[in-house]
Amino acid sequence: MLSLYLALIPEPSDKEKFDKLYNSYRDKMYAAAMSVLHNPSLAEEAVSESFFKIAKKFALFSGLSGRKTQSLIIIIVRNTAIDILRKERPERTEPLGDIADYSDSVAFPDVRAVLEGGTVGLLEAIDSLDSIYSDALKLKYIFGYGSADIGGLLGISEKGAATRIYRAKIMLKEKLEEMGYEID
Amino acid sequence: MKLTDRANSRLWDALLTEALTEHCERELERLDGTESVGFSPEFDKKIKKLRRSVGIKEQAAGFGKAVRSIALTLAVVLSLCFCALLTQQEVYAAVQNVIKETFSDHDYITFKSDVEPETGKQLRLGYIPERYELTQINFAGNCITMQYLNAHSDSDLFVFSYSSAGSSFFDMDNERHEYVEETINGQLYYFYIATQDGEDNTAIWYNDSYVYCISGQLSKEEIVEIAENIK
Structure with a gap:
């Protein structure tokens, strides 16, 4: 009987966590959305849409540190803002292009050559990427999400998420080649 | 030395x-110190609605899980209680359509039926031990009694009776008889076996909303053979 009563009592921690997220990050989310949209009402829309995505995928936030939670939230709101921008100004965005087949493996240069300079060179290469690609990489590598979850967070299909990650790696590799790192 | 592709990939x-x-960290540092913003009433309304929905799916799943868990626990507990109750003779008897009350010198047995008994049932014995012959039939309501007498002895007789379960009761001596329940060829019998000379052996059984009884100076085996050949 106790477990029945406990199940009927609303779980306080989820609502409390959501409140904490909202109060802690809504202003930063608004700032991140404004940097993409430059429009207060659209930025507000991006923030509310993002909170909707957060509520739907709330389980993904379980166990994350404060800094990681903030990173994830900023990734979500930035990509939501980009989606809104695409709908508002489709001529301002570049088409992704089709990739008929994609592979999970991309041949990168010998890692030791890049390591000699620390992560500076790699950071520069990541900086050169469009944020939708670097964000997809962050969701995969920092948070360890699969294509399905990444798609859900970015508002794209699972295949779209896998394609975006592949394109991101290809662009990263091309940038590293440009920077003088040789690919075998 | 060249790294293997796998090692290179993992290091990458x-x-x-x-x-x-x-x-990410550099990005967050740029956002640190962001000033507070006032949001519109529409925005606040959307967020309030969202907040209410958080955790509901998990609650529902949890509630469902709790209900299933409680239902299973109750089922197990009730089953255990029922099994314990079945060890009580009265309950066991009630389950078997018979209620047996034991007193110091006699047992009082009544029967009940969940089914409306067939009316006008007419039976006869397909097997009668050689020394006996039918001498009397009595009709009392829907109870029929047939008396079979030993041709060579006025005191040696056996009685076969049957009646609808709802109108049957037996008052059986348990001081000079041993009570035995036994299932023979799928039929449960309630035997009262004589423990002293001159006492009768009796078998009572229930079948298809009718109660049957054979009592007399017969062995248990003879009684069962008679019972199994009723037509």
């Missing part, structure tokens, strides 16, 4: 993770 994964984490 680790390096990328490190670089991407640093990239």
Whole structure:
């Protein structure tokens, strides 16, 4: 009987966590959305849409540190803002292009050559990427999400998420080649 | 020495993770110190609605899980209680359509039926031990009694009776008889076996909303043979 009563009592921690997220990050989310949209009402829309995505995928936030939670939230709101921008100004965005087949493996240069300079060179290469690609990489590598979850967070299909990650790696590799790192 | 592709790939994964984490950190540092913003009433309304929905799916799943868990626990507890109750003779008897009350010198047995008994049932014995012959039939309501007498002895007789379960009761001596329940060829019998000379052996059984009884100076085996050949 106790477990029945406990199940009927609303779980306080989820609502409390959501409140904490909202109060802690809504202003930063608004700032991140404004940097993409430059429009207060659209930025507000991006923030509310993002909170909707957060509520739907709330389980993904379980166990994350404060800094990681903030990173994830900023990734979500930035990509939501980009989606809104695409709908508002489709001529301002570049088409992704089709990739008929994609592979999970991309041949990168010998890692030791890049390591000699620390992560500076790699950071520069990541900086050169469009944020939708670097964000997809962050969701995969920092948070360890699969294509399905990444798609859900970015508002794209699972295949779209896998394609975006592949394109991101290809662009990263091309940038590293440009920077003088040789690919075998 | 050249790294294997696998080793290179794994090292790249680790390096990328490190670089991407640093990239995130620099981004967050740029957002630190962001000033507070006033949001519109529509925005606040949307967020309030969202807040109510958080955790509901998990609650529903949890509620469902709790209900299933409680239902299973109740089922197990009730089953255990029922099994314990079945060890009580009265309950066991009630389950078997018979209620047996034991007193110091006699047992009082009544029967009940969940089914409306067939009316006008007419039976006869297909097997009668050689020394006996039918001498009397009595009709009392829907109870029929047939008396079979030993042709060579006025005191040696056996009685076969049957009646609808709802109108049957037996008052059986348990001081000079041993009570035995036994299932023979799928039929449960309630035997009262004589423990002293001159006492009768009796078998009572229930079948298809009718109660039957054979009592007399017969062995248990003879009684069962008579019972199994009733037509």
